[in-house]
Amino acid sequence: MAEAVDVAGLVDRARDGEPRAVARLISLVERGSTALPEVAAALAPHTGNALVVGITGAPGVGKSTSTNALVRAYRAEGKRVAVIAVDPSSPFSGGALLGDRVRMGDHATDPGVFIRSMATRGHLGGLSWATPQALRVLDAVGFDVVLVETVGVGQSEVEVVALADTTLVLLAPGMGDGIQAAKAGILEIADVFVVNKADRDGADQTARDLKYMISLGRRDRSGPSWRAPVVKTVAARAEGLDRVVAAIDEHRAWMTEHGELAGRRLRRAAAEIEAIAVERVRTRFPAADELAARVVEGELDPFTAAEKLISGSLGE
Amino acid sequence: MAEAVDVAGLVDRARDGEPRAVARLISLVERGSTALPEVAAALAPHTGNALVVGITGAPGVGKSTSTNALVRAYRAEGKRVAVIAVDPSSPFSGGALLGDRVRMGDHATDPGVFIRSMATRGHLGGLSWATPQALRVLDAVGFDVVLVETVGVGQSEVEVVALADTTLVLLAPGMGDGIQAAKAGILEIADVFVVNKADRDGADQTARDLKYMISLGRRDRSGPSWRAPVVKTVAARAEGLDRVVAAIDEHRAWMTEHGELAGRRLRRAAAEIEAIAVERVRTRFPAADELAARVVEGELDPFTAAEKLISGSLGE
Known part of the structure; x- marks a missing residue:
């Protein structure tokens, strides 16, 4: 038996910008409601418009600060922005909910911003199941940009990359040089590198190392390929975020020109269908x-x- | 279109002890032949008799030497023994075939022994697909014991444990103490610990460390649980293998008594069906x-x- 939910009404209210209706839809998704197929069917005609940006990096590089600063930068352009913070902790820890309240501080009264933490464990199929469906909700109800922020490095990062149109990899000086980045496999997944805390010693060296590793990695590629730019920021002072937004825009333009955006979205949909x-x-x-x-x-x-x-x- | 193979004839000849027919059946399995469902159907009524023993441990502990010595110990009891050596290298390296010839040295003329290397990559679903089907072949054609030997430590070990009735974890002095074993997660997967190269310094310490770690791990368990014994061997001189065989026999008896053998085989079949x-x-x-x-x-x-x-x- 499917759960009794007025799906059509809920989708209408969410598309009219009612935050509680958006939150309700994501809750249905997150707990794997029996109404999920009906929700997905109602959303489908409205999807495909949002730009999905993945944000990853090791603990301590300033991911949450950067995400908040990026939200402000997009809001300054008049765009509606949603954030999915993927929290690998237990859904029963309460950590996710507290995190939302803390994060909402800057944007609590802004109807153009929606922030949601999602736990990766305790759900059907974990991240691979719930996060793509939450993305569909936020895309369909009209957010221009969806930022997917992950904690830590590991399998969930790979899955987030599979979801995103553009993946930002954040580093900080002293947190690891280019060679460590290469070892961690992040050279392959990054579309844009962000060296945060760029007011600290070693920021220029980290950026130089990265650029060198990127140039090595490109040697054996044939055909046109995107060269991941390295952008320096001080997210805590909102410095450099305009350049991050510009790099994301350039990457999107490049993907569109080379058919890569369509290719990524096709692979994403295929993986989603298969997981279901x-x-x-x-x-x-x-x-x-x-x-x-x-x-x-x-x-x-x-x-x-x-x-x-x-x-x-x-x-x- | 299914491949044209005289499956019934092949299974009959394999069950009559013809090594080439056994090898042919495993080749059909390994390359994912379209005749595979027919092969599996012909084998099914004859399965469920072999004891499946997994052998794992870090490189350098003497897995191949121990496997060979264990084959000899089982042959001395008159048992027919098959070995599947899971080789994570490319199927195109030729390494697997050379390995078979080297290994066969001791047992080349013995019709009661069958040895086969299987590559884990380049096949449908990797190990999780081909190895269980190869096991079914060896079980159905009448081998009393099938030893599944893995190289290295990682995902393939976990999969091998899922296949085996009894899992041996090999260690060697100086290759890692009990705490390292605990960190590597092998305390959980081992049914029998074998400290090989026991004529070397530190063997007693390694065995003591292991026993201490095992005792710690058992504290928070309820209900009857198997206490993995620690057996010392010098496989290169064939010393201690009789005690390994005895430990495997005891573990099997314990599993049968507590319904664990049926439970493991049920979980194995369910995983196999799901993978297919x-x-x-x-x-x-x-x-x-x-x-x-x-x-x-x-x-x-x-x-x-x-x-x-x-x-x-x-x-x-």
């Missing part, structure tokens, strides 16, 4: 255990069992 | 790209697309 399909196959049949028992007994082979699982025909 | 089902959904429809394009255009939502992918009904 896999989850459906996994959860649809409580009888999967019965099939496994029959395989253990030698009554069925695993290929026939898999076909039965997919087709839903569990009988003989 | 997921692969089927992923590969069945070349039109998945078309579905993704329609999601990008906003014509379809990803949930409806996923349902179409599963059901195969791609039309409107």
Whole structure:
């Protein structure tokens, strides 16, 4: 049984700019409501307009400060901005909710800003399931830019990159030089490098190291490729964010020109469909255990069992 | 179109002990032949008899030497033994084949021994796909014991543990103490610890450290649990392998008594079915790209697309 939700009304109110309706839609997504397919169907015609920017980097480089400063920079351009802060902590810790309140400080009275923390654990399929659907909500209700900020470095970063049109990788002086960046695999995922805390010693050296590593990484590529720019900022004083916005705009223009934006969005949609399909196959049949028992007994082979699982025909 | 293979004849010859027929069946499995479902169906009634022992540990602890010595110990009991050596190198390196010839040295003329290297990369779903099916072949054709030896430590180890009835974790003095073992997560996966090269300095200390760590790990468990024994060996001189065999036998008896063997095999079959089902959904429809394009255009939502992918009904 699908949860009883007035989906059409909720989507209308959210598209009219009512923050509570937006929050309600994301809550439905986040807890994997049975109304989710209906929500997704109602949103689909309105999607595809938002620019999705991923923001990642090691702890301590100033991701939250940079995200807040970037929100202000986009607001100065009159754009509506949403933030999804991906929090790897438990959904039961309460940390996510507290984080929202603290973050909202700057933007609490601004209807053009929406901020939401999402926990990566405790949900169907984790980040790979809920975050793309939350993105669809924010895109469909009319936000021009959606910033997806991640905490730490690891699998969730890779997944966020898969979601974003443009990925910012933040570094700070003394937090790791270019070689460490190369080792961490971030040279490959960054569309724009941001050296934050650029008023500190070593900022120029970090930027130089990065540029050198980027030039090495490009040698064996054929065809046109984007050269990730390195932008220096002092996010705590809102310095340099205009250059970050400009670099994101340039990257978007480059992607559009080279068909890369369409390619990224196609890969994103394919991955999303696949994740949902896999989850459906996994959860649809409580009888999967019965099939496994029959395989253990030698009554069925695993290929026939898999076909039965997919087709839903569990009988003989 | 399924590949034209006389599956029934091949299975009969393999079950009669013809090594070339066994090798052919595993080759069909390893390259994901279209005849694979037919092969699996023919094998199913004959499965469930082999004891599957996983052997893992860091490079340099003497895994291959221990595996060979364990083969000899089981042969001395008159048991037929197969070895699957999981080689994470490329299937195109030729390393796997050379490895087989070197390994076969001791057992080349013994029809009661079958040794096969399997590459983990370059196959449908990697280890999670091919190795369980190779296990089914060796089980169904009548090997009493199948040893699955892995190289290195990482994801493939976790997958091997998921396959095995009993997992041996090998260590060597000076290669890492108990605390390092705990950090590496191997305390959780080991059913039997083997401290190889026990004639070297520090072997007793390594064994003591391990036992201490094991005792700490057991404190917060409720219900009956298996206490992994620590066995010292010098595999190069074939010393201590009888105690390893005895520990494996004890573990099997304990599992049978506590219903754990059936539980492990049920979980293994369920994971196997799921891996096949997921692969089927992923590969069945070349039109998945078309579905993704329609999601990008906003014509379809990803949930409806996923349902179409599963059901195969791609039309409107």
